[in-house]
Amino acid sequence: MVVRLLADPRDHPREAVALLVGAVLLFAGLDVLYTVLGSRTTGPAGPWAGLVFRLVLDAAVLAVLRAPLLVTWLTIVGTAVLQLSELVSPGLLVASPVIGGDPLTLGATPVVVNVVVQMRNQRSTWVLIGVLTILATRPWDPSLLTISVGLLSTAVPALLGRYMAARRTLMASLRERAERTDREQRLLAEQARAEERARLAAEMHDVVTHRVSLMVLQAGAIEVTATDPETRRAAAGLRDAGMQALDELRELVGVFGGERTGESPTVGPPAPRVELRDLVDASVTAGVDVRLDCAGDADAVPAAVLRTAHRVVQEALTNVHKHAPGGRVRVDVRYGADAVNVAVTNSAATADAALGRTGSGSGLRGLRERVAMIGGTLQAGPRPDGGFAVRAELPVAR
Incomplete structure (x- = not known):
C-alpha cells in the first residue's frame, strides 16, 4: 500500500498523519487476521511471537514522519531478523503455514519506502532503499514469487513516491509562476x-x-x-x-501624479476656505436636524484634505435629504496630526423618501474614489437601528 501524501507532511501534518495511521492499522489488522486464521509461529517463543514482532515494527512506522531514516533502519533490521530467524531457527518468528504474501518481508515496508522517498530525496535514502530491495528480493535464493513481492514492496513504492514528490514540486512551481505572472500583470x-x-x-x-x-x-x-x-x-x-x-x-x-517644477502663479486673492458649518446650516434650513461636532485644529490640515472632508459631509447630507427625511443627523469631525476622521450618522427616516428613487447610486462610489485618491478609506453602510453611517479616514500628508 502506498501513502499518498497531499503535500509535504511537515506542512500538512493532519492529512499525512491520518493517511499514515490508516495504513499502519491496515497492515496491523492483516497481520492479526493471518494469525487468527492459523498462520502462527511454532518456535520456543510461542505461537504469538511472530505477531508481536510484526506489530511492534508496524507501530514503529508511525514515527516515519518525524524520523524517516531511523524507521527505515528499523525496517531493514526487522526484515533481516526475520530472514536470519528462518535460517537459524525456522518457526521462531516466521509463521507456518504462510497464508499469503512473503513471510520474510514486513507488510508495512511499502509505506516506509514511499514516505521516506517523498520526504528525503537524498543519496543515503536511495542506498537504504537499495538494501531493502536486496533483502526483499533475496537474489541468493531467487524465485518468481520472492522477486515479484520484493519489487512490489520496495522498488515500485519508491518510484511512485519519487513521482509524487516530483509532481508536487512541479505543481508548486506552476502555482508560484502563476502567482508571479498575476503580480506582474497587476x-x-x-x-x-x-x-x-x-x-x-x-x-x-x-x-x-x-x-x-x-x-x-x-x-x-x-x-x-x-x-x-x-x-x-x-x-x-x-x-x-x-x-x-x-x-x-x-x-x-x-x-x-502630475509633476511640474515650481508653482503655478496665483490669480487674484486666494479662494475662500470651505466651511462645514455652511453645509450644516443649509441642511438645517431645509428642515433636517443636524448636529456638528468638530475637534482639533483645522488650520493645520492641508486644503486638499479639508475639501475632501467637505465632500464627504456634503454627499452624506445629500443622501439624508434623499433617503432619510425626518431623521436626525450627527456630524463628527476630528482633525488630528496624522489623519482627519469624519463620521456622519443618521437615524431612520420618519417620512416618505420621495427623492430616494431619483439617485443614480454613483455618489458614494465617486466619493470613495475621491477619498482613495488622497490615500484615505471610506466605509458606508446601514446601521442596526435602520439608519445609515458614513465614515472616512483621511491621512494628513506631511
Whole structure:
C-alpha cells in the first residue's frame, strides 16, 4: 500500500498523519487476521511471537514522519531478523503455514519506502532503499514469487513516491509562476493607470487650468470696468468660483501624479476656505436636524484634505435629504496630526423618501474614489437601528 501524501507532511501534518495511521492499522489488522486464521509461529517463543514482532515494527512506522531514516533502519533490521530467524531457527518468528504474501518481508515496508522517498530525496535514502530491495528480493535464493513481492514492496513504492514528490514540486512551481505572472500583470496595470493619470494631470495643468485662469482674469476685468453694481457682483462671484476651481484643479493635478517644477502663479486673492458649518446650516434650513461636532485644529490640515472632508459631509447630507427625511443627523469631525476622521450618522427616516428613487447610486462610489485618491478609506453602510453611517479616514500628508 502506498501513502499518498497531499503535500509535504511537515506542512500538512493532519492529512499525512491520518493517511499514515490508516495504513499502519491496515497492515496491523492483516497481520492479526493471518494469525487468527492459523498462520502462527511454532518456535520456543510461542505461537504469538511472530505477531508481536510484526506489530511492534508496524507501530514503529508511525514515527516515519518525524524520523524517516531511523524507521527505515528499523525496517531493514526487522526484515533481516526475520530472514536470519528462518535460517537459524525456522518457526521462531516466521509463521507456518504462510497464508499469503512473503513471510520474510514486513507488510508495512511499502509505506516506509514511499514516505521516506517523498520526504528525503537524498543519496543515503536511495542506498537504504537499495538494501531493502536486496533483502526483499533475496537474489541468493531467487524465485518468481520472492522477486515479484520484493519489487512490489520496495522498488515500485519508491518510484511512485519519487513521482509524487516530483509532481508536487512541479505543481508548486506552476502555482508560484502563476502567482508571479498575476503580480506582474497587476504591476503593469498599475503602471498603465499611473501613466494615464499622469497624462490626465498634464492635460488638466496645460489646458484646463489655463482656460480657467483666463476666465478668472476676464471676470476680474469685468468687475473692475463694469458700472452696473449687479454686473460687478456677478463678476466677483464668477471670479471667486473660478479661483476655487483653480485651487481644486491644482490639487487634483498633484493627486493624479502630475509633476511640474515650481508653482503655478496665483490669480487674484486666494479662494475662500470651505466651511462645514455652511453645509450644516443649509441642511438645517431645509428642515433636517443636524448636529456638528468638530475637534482639533483645522488650520493645520492641508486644503486638499479639508475639501475632501467637505465632500464627504456634503454627499452624506445629500443622501439624508434623499433617503432619510425626518431623521436626525450627527456630524463628527476630528482633525488630528496624522489623519482627519469624519463620521456622519443618521437615524431612520420618519417620512416618505420621495427623492430616494431619483439617485443614480454613483455618489458614494465617486466619493470613495475621491477619498482613495488622497490615500484615505471610506466605509458606508446601514446601521442596526435602520439608519445609515458614513465614515472616512483621511491621512494628513506631511
